Amino acid sequence: MVTARTIAETVTDPELPMLTLAELGVLRDVREASGRVEVTITPTYTGCPALDAMRDDLRARLTEAGYTDVQIRTTLDPPWTTDWITEPGRRKLQAAGISPPDTAPHRAPGPIPLTLG
Template sequence: MVTATTDARSVAETVTDPELPMLTLADLGVLRDVTEEDGRVVVTITPTYSGCPAMDAMRADLIRALRAAGHERVEVRTVLHPPWSTDWISAAGRRRLAEAGIAPPGAAPRRADGPIPLTLGPTVRTVRCPRCGSADTEETSAFGATACKALRRCRACLEPFEHVKEI
């Protein structure tokens, strides 16, 4: 039996990210929950980072999709805890990023006993080229089209590509 909440969840899971349209908000791990409260659909999302300029577009797209599916009363809530991590990107989302020529993030930095220490200076990381698979790549800019991505170049195939930064 399909309930209104199940239907609302399935609709919300189809909404794509405005900056990475090959990913749904569910693939990205931004879509946290979909519930029904007092006759309205409540969608909970977490930004990829504080101040993310795409949040307004995400909210509007969720509301538009849910209303088009017959859910008149929709509320989108933002939660900041726990903070979003690139580890929340689904396996399908990582595959879609690579298929679109964007290197998916590796494992997010972790430290069991507290916050991740600030590192001043270059961070050395191995990022495989999403086109040819070579690990011989270099960062050309720490900042890409969005704050979540860096620009890289493959030394093997010489193609430029974007890399979703590990957070």
């Protein structure tokens, strides 16, 4: 049997079907234990209208593969960031005419200096 993670990683985003949920960085975790599969996703924003479709698509794909006890959890902490989009995901967005954002610069921990003019 193909692993639950492998199956979940093939589920596409309902609004950006050229990307999988994994490439978009929405798929956070997939755990299998004692016949149960628990998938954790983080929507791109709190009120994401595609969240129900994501859950339904994940559950349907895993059920079709033979998993009978599938739980889909949503977590908002930490919040999704465009930094979670994978490099293949960024290339697919670019190919579809969508300019993917650059990753945020990494800064040392601590206060961020601010200069007011």
